[in-house]
Amino acid sequence: xxxxxxxxxxxxxxxxxxxxxxxxxxxxxxxxxxxxxxxxxxxxxxxxxxxxxxxxxxxxxxxxxxxxxxxxxxxxxxxxxxxxxxxxxxxxxxxxxxxxxxxxxxxxxxxxxxxxxxxxxxxxxxxxxxxxxxxxxxxxxxxxxxxxxxxxxxxxxxxxxxxxxxxxxxxxxxxxxxxxxxxxxxxxxxxxxxxxxxxxxxxxxxxxxxxxxxxxxxxxxxxxxxxxxxxxxxxxxxxxxxxxxxxxxxxxxxxxxxxxxxxxxxxxxxxxxxxxxxxxxxxxxxxxxxxxxxxxxxxxxxxxxxxxxxxxxxxxxxxxxxxxxxxxxxxxxxxxxxxxxxxxxxxxxxxxxxxxxxxxxxxxxxxxxxxxxxxxxxxxxxxxxxxxxxxxxxxxxxxxxxxxxxxxxxxxxxxxxxxxxxxxxxxxxxxxxxxxxxxxxxxxxxxxxxxxxxxxxxxxxxxxxxxxxxxxxxxxxxxxxxxxxxxxxxxxxxxxxxxxxxxxxxxxxxxxxxxxxxxxxxxxxxxx
Ligand code: TNX
Numbered sequence: 001x002x003x004x005x006x007x008x009x010x011x012x013x014x015x016x017x018x019x020x021x022x023x024x025x026x027x028x029x030x031x032x033x034x035x036x037x038x039x040x041x042x043x044x045x046x047x048x049x050x051x052x053x054x055x056x057x058x059x060x061x062x063x064x065x066x067x068x069x070x071x072x073x074x075x076x077x078x079x080x081x082x083x084x085x086x087x088x089x090x091x092x093x094x095x096x097x098x099x100x101x102x103x104x105x106x107x108x109x110x111x112x113x114x115x116x117x118x119x120x121x122x123x124x125x126x127x128x129x130x131x132x133x134x135x136x137x138x139x140x141x142x143x144x145x146x147x148x149x150x151x152x153x154x155x156x157x158x159x160x161x162x163x164x165x166x167x168x169x170x171x172x173x174x175x176x177x178x179x180x181x182x183x184x185x186x187x188x189x190x191x192x193x194x195x196x197x198x199x200x201x202x203x204x205x206x207x208x209x210x211x212x213x214x215x216x217x218x219x220x221x222x223x224x225x226x227x228x229x230x231x232x233x234x235x236x237x238x239x240x241x242x243x244x245x246x247x248x249x250x251x252x253x254x255x256x257x258x259x260x261x262x263x264x265x266x267x268x269x270x271x272x273x274x275x276x277x278x279x280x281x282x283x284x285x286x287x288x289x290x291x292x293x294x295x296x297x298x299x300x301x302x303x304x305x306x307x308x309x310x311x312x313x314x315x316x317x318x319x320x321x322x323x324x325x326x327x328x329x330x331x332x333x334x335x336x337x338x339x340x341x342x343x344x345x346x347x348x349x350x351x352x353x354x355x356x357x358x359x360x361x362x363x364x365x366x367x368x369x370x371x372x373x374x375x376x377x378x379x380x381x382x383x384x385x386x387x388x389x390x391x392x393x394x395x396x397x398x399x400x401x402x403x404x405x406x407x408x409x410x411x412x413x414x415x416x417x418x419x420x421x422x423x424x425x426x427x428x429x430x431x432x433x434x435x436x437x438x439x440x441x442x443x444x445x446x447x448x449x450x451x452x453x454x455x456x457x458x459x460x461x462x463x464x465x466x467x468x469x470x471x472x473x474x475x476x477x478x479x480x481x482x483x484x485x486x487x488x489x490x491x492x493x494x495x496x497x498x499x500x501x502x503x504x505x506x507x508x509x510x511x512x513x514x515x516x517x518x519x520x521x522x523x524x525x526x527x528x
Contacts, residue, residue: 021048023045023046023047023048023119023161024045024046024048024156024158025044025045025046026044026045026046026158026159026160026161027042027044027160028040028041028042028043028117028142028160028161028162028164029042029162030042030160031141031142031160032141032494032495032496032498032499032521033138033141033142033495034141034199034474034477034478034492034495034496034499035199035200035474035477035478035480035481035482036478036481036482036492036495037138037164037165037166037482038165038166038167038482038483039163039164039165039166040162040163040164041162041163041164042160042161042162043117043118043161043162043163044161045118045119045160045161046117046119046158046159046160046161047117047118047119047120047121047122047158047159047161048119048155048156048157048158048159049075049079049081049097049143049155049157049158049159050081050155050156050157051079051080051081053081053083053096053097054083054084054085054086054095054096054097055068055071055072055083055084055085055086055096055097055098055099056085056086056087056088056091056094056096056097056098056099057085057086057087057088057091057098057099057100058087058088058089058090058091058100058101059087059088059089060087061087061100061101063101063129063132064099064100064101064129064132065085065087066129066255067099067129067132067133067136068085068099069085070133070136070255071083071097071099071136071139072085074136074140074147075140075143075147075157077149077150077151077152078146078147078148078149078150078151078152078153078505079147079152079153079155079157080152083097091123092123094121095120095121096121096122097121097122097123097124097139098121098122098123098124099124099125099132099136100123100124100125100126101125101126101127101128101129101132102125102126102127103127104125104127105125105126105127105131106127107127108126108127108131108165108166108167109127109131109167109168110127110128110130110131111128111130111131111134111167111168111171111200111202111257112126112127112131112134112165112166112167112168113125113126113131113132113134113135113138113164113166113167114126114135114163114164114165114166115135115138115139115163115164115165115166116162116163116164117142117159117160117161117162117163118161119161122139122159124136124139129257130202130257131167133197133256133257134166134168134200134257135166137197137198137199137200138164138166139159140198141502142159142160143157143159144157144158144521145501145502145505145521146501146505147505148502148505148506149505168200168480168481169480169481169482169483169484170435170447170448170449170450170480170481171202171448171449172202172203172398172448172449172450172451172480173200173201173202173203173449173450173451173476173477173480173481174196174201174202174203174204174205174261174449174450174451174452175192175196175201175203175204175205175407175451175452175453175454175469175473175476176204176205176206176207176263176400176451176452176453176454177189177192177204177205177206177207177454177456177465178207178210178408178453178454178455178456178457179206179207179208179215179456180207180208180209180210180212180213180214180215180232180272180456181210181212181213181232181233181293181455181456181457182232182233182234182236182456182457182459182460183213183215183232183236183237183238183239183240184456184462184465185239186241186245186248186249188462188465189204189206189249190249190252191462192204192465192469193249193252193253193256193258194256195469195470195473196256196258196473196477197256197257197258199473199474199477199478200477200481201258201473201476201477201480202257202258202259203258203259203260203261203324203449203451204253204258204259204260204261205260205261205262205263205328205451205453206249206260206261206262206263207263207265207453207455208262208263208264209228209263209264209265209266209269209270209272209273209330210265210269210270210271210272211269211270211271211272211290211294211295211297211298212231212232212233212238212271212272212290212291212292213228213229213230213231213232213238213240213272214228214229214240214272214273214276215229215238215239215240215241216240216241216243216246216262216318217240217241217242217243217246218313218314218317218318219243219317220313220317221276221277221310221313221314223276223277224272224273224276224277225240226276227272227275227276227289228272228273228275228276229272230289231272231289231290231291232291233291233292233293233456233457234291234460235291236460243317243321246321247321250321250322250323254323259323259324259325260322260324261324261326261327261328261361262318262321262322262327262328263327263328263329263330263361264311264314264315264318264327264328264329264330265328265329265330265331265332266300266311266329266330266331266345266349267299267300267302267331267334267337267341267342267345268295268296268298268299268330268331268332268333268334268335268336268337269295269298269330269332269333269334270298270299270300271287271289271290271297271298272289272290273300273310274286274287274298274300275287275288275289275290277310279304279306280300280301280304280306280307280310281301282299282301282303282304293457295333295335296333296334296335296336297335297336298336299334299336299337300345302337302341302342302344302345303341308348308349308352311349311352312352315327315349315352315353315356315358316356319353319356319357319358322358325358325359326358326359326360326361326376327353327356327358327359327360327361328361328362328378329346329349329350329353329360329361329362329366330362330363331346331362331363331365331366332362332363332365332380333365334365339368342368342369343368343369343370346362346366346368346369346371347369347370350369350371350372350375354372354374359372359374359375359376360372360374360375360376361375361376361377361378361398362375362376362377362378363377363378363380364377364378364379364380364381364386364387364389364390364397365386366386366390367386367387367389367390367393367395368386368389370393371390371393371395373393373394373395375390375395375396376395376396376397376398376448377390377395377396377397377398378397378398378400378451379397379398379399379400379401379439379442380400380401380402380406380453381401381402382401382402382403382422384439384441384442387439387442388439388441388442391441391442391446396446396447396448397442397446397447397448398447398448398449398450398451399435399438399442399447399449399450399451400450400451400452400453401438401439402421402422403422403423403425403429404425404429404430404433404438405430405450405451405452405453405476406422406425406452406453406455407425407452407453407454407468407469407472407473408453408454408455408456408457408458408459408468409421409422409423409424409425410424410425411424411425411426411427411511411513412424412426415511416467417458417459417464417467417468418458418468419455419457419458425472426513426515427471427472427475427493427496427511427513427515427516428489428493428515430472430475430476431472431475431478431479431487431489431492432487432489433479434479434484434487435447435449435450435479435480435484436484437484449480450476450479450480452472452473452476454468454469463509464509466508466509466510467509467510467511468511470503470508470509470510470511471496471499471503471510471511471513471516474496474499475492475496478492493515493516493517494517496516497516497517497518497519498519498521499521500518500519500520500521501520501521502521
């Protein structure tokens, strides 16, 4: 007992000493958050996350617990900490990090959050779990860049103090991945989802079918994947997701508050289906598999009843796997379909989608048909004629103008990957526009948000995906989230340049644009 006394004394002194340590002065306003928060106020001090830091949630709040677990997963590899998650009646006042849901934040919407950081504690509060999830991405970006490392790093893990109030301008902020032209497996799609989540995006549109392949198991039409699943651009082996695998992707996304919008492209872009089933062709003859990159040559037989039986089966199975409200029916570049047949077709397919309790999304070409008001037309072409037709019908627009938002466009003439039919798309051009200022006649109230498509004719690996996605993706995330009066390329490029260290710790194969002042991130401006 007597031997223990001096030991206890030393422990006590150590405890007093560590808890009295002066916080390091830091400036929250100098942090490089992307997307930029709506409101931010710096208080000049800092919070240190150390191995004793606990995460507090309200007793019994399972949703907050899930987010707390996400936060632990985010910080554990680099810090080596395994913070305890503790349930308290009133977590707000206590030291450490608290994650709380409160109806009082309803005004910030379901993705909004309020983050207060002072030397004793961090409190993250939101109306819904979505908001907490978006908020932990902010905490992640406020930690030093080495937080992104999968290997243990040395601290200190300081977070600048202040208050952030934040919520998105647009409810739909997404990216598309073409898993047809080249197939990407479940793990690759999950990785892509993680990239979207880090920048507070909330939709992944999966382009699941096209001329070169059919990527989703449909139990009532098994040859779609037995035959159509086995090809891709360039003659590779292709691939497809079983329904179980697809559910796994949907769940993985949902855990990150990301909705999957699945696309079955029709009546054009259907050679893989036409090769799998002879009866879907007007002449009753199965097409040969196609592994090139031409577009606009294929069409389902729009005047055969079997075509609609096929679509009904596909949409029924897909709707059952889809928690999100939209099913994307493609509708682009149906040059092999007569205009009057195309219009009849789209109107009939729309009915099928609605009958399965889903809303229609389609490339803006579908606005040639009479659309239900619940439909969404995705603007992509270089000319807005189709999108304006949608607006005339009171149909909402998703902004994906190819000249600004197509991540498969080459950055410049020597970019090793990508196409350039819509022009070259350097990082500044990809950022320097606004959704509501892009097309005269398409106003803010007509727009549901932004989506950046990544077509896969020229890309085959995760490295390729990363090269075209990074760093443009971050700009799209900001265009959808941050108020546009905040947008200025000159200011943004500095914040973007500071992501270099973060990208490197994640081993992301990003495009090192000469227009961006790439810089090592220092542990935020310590004034000492
Ligand atoms: C046009 S964009 C297409 C795709 C191609 C893309 C390449 C759209 C709706 N259709 O089939 O992959 O260009 O950039």
